[in-house]
Amino acid sequence: MAQHFHGVFPYLVSPFDADGAVRTAVLGRLCDDLIKAGVHGLTPLGSTGEFAYLDAAQRTRVVEATIEAAAGRVPVVAGVASTSTADAVRQAKAWQQRGADGILAVLESYFPVSEAQVEAYFRAIADAVDLPVVIYTNPQFQRSDLTLDVVERLSRHPRINYIKDASTNTGRLLSIMNRCGDDLKVFAASAHIPAAVMLIGGAGWMAGPACLVPRQSVALYELCKAGRWDEALALQRRLWRLNEAFARFNLAACIKAGLTLQGYDVGDPVPPQSALTAAERQAVGRLLDDL
Numbered sequence: 001m002a003q004h005f006h007g008v009f010p011y012l013v014s015p016f017d018a019d020g021a022v023r024t025a026v027l028g029r030l031c032d033d034l035i036k037a038g039v040h041g042l043t044p045l046g047s048t049g050e051f052a053y054l055d056a057a058q059r060t061r062v063v064e065a066t067i068e069a070a071a072g073r074v075p076v077v078a079g080v081a082s083t084s085t086a087d088a089v090r091q092a093k094a095w096q097q098r099g100a101d102g103i104l105a106v107l108e109s110y111f112p113v114s115e116a117q118v119e120a121y122f123r124a125i126a127d128a129v130d131l132p133v134v135i136y137t138n139p140q141f142q143r144s145d146l147t148l149d150v151v152e153r154l155s156r157h158p159r160i161n162y163i164k165d166a167s168t169n170t171g172r173l174l175s176i177m178n179r180c181g182d183d184l185k186v187f188a189a190s191a192h193i194p195a196a197v198m199l200i201g202g203a204g205w206m207a208g209p210a211c212l213v214p215r216q217s218v219a220l221y222e223l224c225k226a227g228r229w230d231e232a233l234a235l236q237r238r239l240w241r242l243n244e245a246f247a248r249f250n251l252a253a254c255i256k257a258g259l260t261l262q263g264y265d266v267g268d269p270v271p272p273q274s275a276l277t278a279a280e281r282q283a284v285g286r287l288l289d290d291l
Contacts, residue, residue, distance in 0.1 A: 003100060003222065004161075004185075004203075005040075005041060005077065005132065005134070005162060005185070005187075005201045005203065005204075006036075006040060006077060006160075006185075006203040006204050007039070007040025007041065007103060007149035007203075007218070008039045008040050008041075008204055008210050008214070008217045008218050008219050008221050009039065009040060009041040009042065009043045009077060009128075009187070009204065009205070009206040009207075009209075009210070010039055010042060010043065010048075010206075010207070010208065010210035010211045010217075011043050011046030011047060011048035011064070011206060011207055011208040011211070011215065012027070012030065012031070012043060012044045012046070012049055012062075012066060012179065012211065012273060012274070013030075013048055013049060013050075013193075013208075013211060013252065013255055013256050013266050014044070014045070014049045014050050014054060014058070014062050014265075014270075015027050015030075015256075015264070015265070015266035015267055016050075016058075016267045016268075016270065017267060018267070020058065020089060020270075021091045022058060022061040022062055022065060022067040022070075023265065023266065023267065024061065026264055026265055026266055027062065027065045027066065027069065027225060028065060028068065028069040029186055029264065030211070030259070030264050030266075031065075031066055031069035031070060032069055033214075034211065034214050035045050035070065035074055035209075036220060037214035037215045038215065038218040038219075039074065039210060039214050039217070039218060040074060040075075040204065040221075041074045041075040041076065041077060041101075042066055042069075042074060042075075042076050042077070043076075043077045043078070043079065043104055043206055044062045044063050044065075044066040044076065044078055044079060045059055045062060045063065045078060045079030045081070045135075046104060046206065046208070047138070047208065047251060047252075048078050048207075048208030048211065048252055048255055049062065049079065049252075050096075050249060050252050050270050050273070051079050051081050051106070052081065052108065052151075053270035053273070054270065059175055060094065060098075060240075063076075063078045063081055063094075063095055063100065065097060065199060066078070066096055067098055067100060068101045069137075074078075075102060075152035076099075076100050076102070076191045077100070077101060077102035077103065077104050077132075078095040078100040078102070078103060078104065078135060078204075079103075079104045079106060079136075080092045080095065080103050080104065080105050080106065080125060080210075081105075081107070081108050081115075082108055083108045083110055085120070085121050085124050085125075088105070088121065088125050088133050089124055089128040090123060092105075092125045092128050092131075093128055093129060096119050096130065096131055096250045096274050098102070100131065100132050100166075101131065101132075102132045102133065102134060103125060103129060103131055103132075103133045103134065103161075104132065104133075104134045104136050104164070104206070105125045105126075105133055105135050105136060106121055106136045106138075107121050107122070114130070114149055115150055118145075118146060119146075119150045119154060119168070120155060121274060122135050122146075122154055122160065123154065123157060124162075124277075126154075126157050126159045127215055128160065128162050128213065130159070130259060131159065131275060132159060132161045132162065133159050133161065133162070134161075134162040134163065134164055134187065134206070135151070135154060135160060135162070135163050135217055136163070136164045136190070137163070137164075137166065137167065138166040138167075138168070145167070146164075146256060148172070148175055150178065150181060150199055151176055151179070151180065151184070152161065152179045152180055154184075155179075155180040155183040155184035156183060160184070161183075161184065162185045162186075162187060163176060163184055163185075163187070164186075164187040164188075164201065165186065165187055165189065166189035166190075166260075167190050167191075168189075168191045168192065170193075170196060170197065170200070171198045172202060173186055173188075173192070173197060173200065173202070174200055177200065177201050178194055185203040186201070186202045186203060187202065187203055187204055187206045188202050188204070188205035188206075188207070189205065189207055190205070190207035190208060190243055190246065192205075193236060193240065193244075194207075194220065194221075194224075194236065195220060195232045195233055195235075195236040196222055196236075198221070198224035198225075198232075199224070199229065204221060205217075205221075207257070208246070208251060208252075208255045209239070209243060209246065211255055211258075211259060212242065212255060212258045212259065213239060213242065213288075215241055216235065216291065217239070219235065220235050220236060220239065223235065238291065239291065241287055241290075241291070242287060242288075242291065245283070245284060245287055249276055249280055249284070250269065250273055250274070250276070252269045252270075252273060253268070253269045253273060253274065253275055253276050253287065254280075256268065256269060256275070257275065257276045257280070257281045257284050258284050258285075258288055259283050259289060261281070261284065262288070284287050
């Protein structure tokens with residue numbers, strides 16, 4: 001797709017049966033319903049998709065099923081994550097060959113890596129494809145973060161056009177915007193308040209909660225774009241309760257429980273993660289009923 005990425009991109013769950021097979025029909029129905037609810041794109045293999053717990057065949061099937069379900073109606077930005085640059089490049093090339101519209105690039109690490117090595121990893125992914133690349137940094141889960149200097153240098157790459165920064169530091173987002181200008185559009189994370197990020201110039205948000213409340217998420221985006229900030233902030237305050245639940249519970253478990261309550265048989269999180277308890281599921285259910 002030639003369009004620029006903007007708006008609400010749900011981080012999709014990866015539905016599995018007890019044997020680890022991808023429930024492609026469930027994923028397809030979820031994608032179709034999200035598109036009908038108005039989301040602007042889909043992101044398989046983000047954090048909510050449990051990418052760190054999947055093998056190569058599972059990752060491939062999740063991406064393929066998402067692209068098949070989207071059927072060109074919205075862009076699919078597929079996640080690439082590895083501890084190895086060569087493996088990350090292979091993933092990126094594979095997603096492009098299968099029809100992805102963009103790449104979400106994540107660096108996994110075991111041994112510490114230097115600033116130059118971090119930059120080289122993301123640059124190698126962008127060099128390998130002819131697609132827009134979203135660089136994704138989440139220092140809560142990564143050993144190596146992207147410094148502002150690295151972000152600024154990467155923004156000059158012709159295909160690194162977006163960043164999702166989950167540092168929870170909105171001042172850092174402003175620094176990125178000031179340094180990179182139009183070269184790098186900023187997507188909010190669920191750890192940020194999306195309306196606030198939109199107010200300072202964000203392009204939208206990529207986050208798991210939109211799987212559960214897609215219509216409300218799209219409505220929030222449209223209010224922000226229209227400059228109806230009082231209404232946007234009122235809706236944001238209501239939706240933020242969902243983010244507070246994710247802070248209490250395992251992210252994938254929380255969203256999978258919520259989707260199960262909504263009629264999507266997505267299964268449990270991949271072990272060693274565990275599903276929510278009955279009491280926790282009830283709490284999520286009450287919250288969704290209220291919203």
